Amino acid sequence: MALTPLVYWAQRHEDIYLRVELTDAQNIEVRVHERVLQFKAQGRGAKGQNEYEFSLEFLLPVKSEVSHRSTQRQVNITLRKEQRGWWERLTLQDRKPLFVVPDFDRWLDESDAEMEIREKQVVIVCRQCSMFLLTVSGFISLKRGLLFAYNLVQFLGFSWIFVNMTVRLFIFGRDSVSDTFHTISDVMFFCQILAAVEVLNAAFGFVRTGVTPTLIQVVGRNFILFIIFGAVEEMQHQPVVFFVFYLWSAIEIFRYPFYMLGCFNTEWKTLTWLRYTIWIPLYPLGVLAEAVAVIQSIPIFDKTKLFSIPLPKAVGTSVSFSCVLYVYLGLMFLGLFINFRHLYKQRTKRFRTKKRKAN
Numbered sequence: 001m002a003l004t005p006l007v008y009w010a011q012r013h014e015d016i017y018l019r020v021e022l023t024d025a026q027n028i029e030v031r032v033h034e035r036v037l038q039f040k041a042q043g044r045g046a047k048g049q050n051e052y053e054f055s056l057e058f059l060l061p062v063k064s065e066v067s068h069r070s071t072q073r074q075v076n077i078t079l080r081k082e083q084r085g086w087w088e089r090l091t092l093q094d095r096k097p098l099f100v101v102p103d104f105d106r107w108l109d110e111s112d113a114e115m116e117i118r119e120k121q122v123v124i125v126c127r128q129c130s131m132f133l134l135t136v137s138g139f140i141s142l143k144r145g146l147l148f149a150y151n152l153v154q155f156l157g158f159s160w161i162f163v164n165m166t167v168r169l170f171i172f173g174r175d176s177v178s179d180t181f182h183t184i185s186d187v188m189f190f191c192q193i194l195a196a197v198e199v200l201n202a203a204f205g206f207v208r209t210g211v212t213p214t215l216i217q218v219v220g221r222n223f224i225l226f227i228i229f230g231a232v233e234e235m236q237h238q239p240v241v242f243f244v245f246y247l248w249s250a251i252e253i254f255r256y257p258f259y260m261l262g263c264f265n266t267e268w269k270t271l272t273w274l275r276y277t278i279w280i281p282l283y284p285l286g287v288l289a290e291a292v293a294v295i296q297s298i299p300i301f302d303k304t305k306l307f308s309i310p311l312p313k314a315v316g317t318s319v320s321f322s323c324v325l326y327v328y329l330g331l332m333f334l335g336l337f338i339n340f341r342h343l344y345k346q347r348t349k350r351f352r353t354k355k356r357k358a359n
């Protein structure tokens, strides 16, 4: 004859836990229909090795999916309540069956169970926060690594340009000046095309800087490099190329190492001072050299009609590209004004912060 095992129970707002005291349980059958649970298994219970079974009619309906797991000492059953809530007792009948007792290992009263839910929610939120922080810190270190690599490449490129031009000037004297474009232009093209990344960095907020000054800088230089020098062969032997390239690279060999250190929140005071000071003479000189290049190229564009804008046949002529260059000359000085003011603000901000920190 089947015997009844000892059954421990506990509940949470969503679950019912039953623990059946059976050692080495085998052939376990657990079925739930509506609110009635039927259990049958063979094992060693309070009355030795035997077949044990019981049935329970719950106070409220439970879901039909039931999970059970047997260990060497017991069978653990978990049921989901049909509706979330706290049951005042386990069974429909008022008097609890004698073989069912509270499982004090898992027992919680309603408020403790709510506290447990809140704790679980806090744990979930903390876990999500830490996942988010991990993702963010991964992204930050990736961003930092990419920025560092970008600045390193630019630093190497401009250092090569600066050192090469200086050494050639010492060795070949004036002859090196007219040959600047052919020896340097490939690396300069590479560095200046790559500099477009700086506009994207500013636009996507990867670095704390304005898009306009960066755009003026990149578009301005590339206009001179690709249109005035790159497209007009007669310009390529002019000494102005030397001055433009030398002035550009003179600032960059300080600016990029300054950014490289900044990627690791490090600073070298002398370098910071140089980055925020030498643009004061270099920037106007650079714009002046670029303006000279533009002015020198105007008669060449007029003569060769390169990039001239054709007008309708009825008019029968074309507009020389030099008209664009006259407009550009005006824009250059506007650009100089905007960027000079921007760099001046950056300098004041940088040194004011430093002074405040020192106080």
Ligand SMILES: CCCCCCCCCCCCC[C@@H](O)CC(=O)SCCNC(=O)CCNC(=O)[C@H](O)C(C)(C)COP(=O)(O)OP(=O)(O)OC[C@H]1O[C@@H](n2cnc3c(N)ncnc32)[C@H](O)[C@@H]1OP(=O)(O)O
Pocket (backbone or CB within 6 Å): 147, 151, 198, 207, 208, 209, 210, 213, 214, 215, 216, 217, 219, 220, 221, 247, 248, 251, 255, 259, 260, 262, 263, 278, 279, 282, 283, 285, 286, 287, 290, 331, 332, 333, 335, 336, 339, 343, 346
């Ligand atoms: C709209 C299109 C119109 C086109 C009109 C064309 C008009 C043409 C006018 C052209 C004039 C250009 C002339 C020019 O070509 C001449 C010369 O270059 S001569 C040589 C001298 N030149 C210079 O000194 C200028 C050098 N260039 C610059 O300084 C920058 O390009 C500039 C955008 C002008 C200013 O830089 P930025 O705004 O970035 O200032 P900061 O250096 O203070 O940086 C601000 C913070 O951002 C961090 N940052 C920036 N970049 C990076 C990076 N690559 N990696 C890591 N971090 C970066 C920096 O650390 C600062 O952060 P924090 O404040 O936390 O320290």
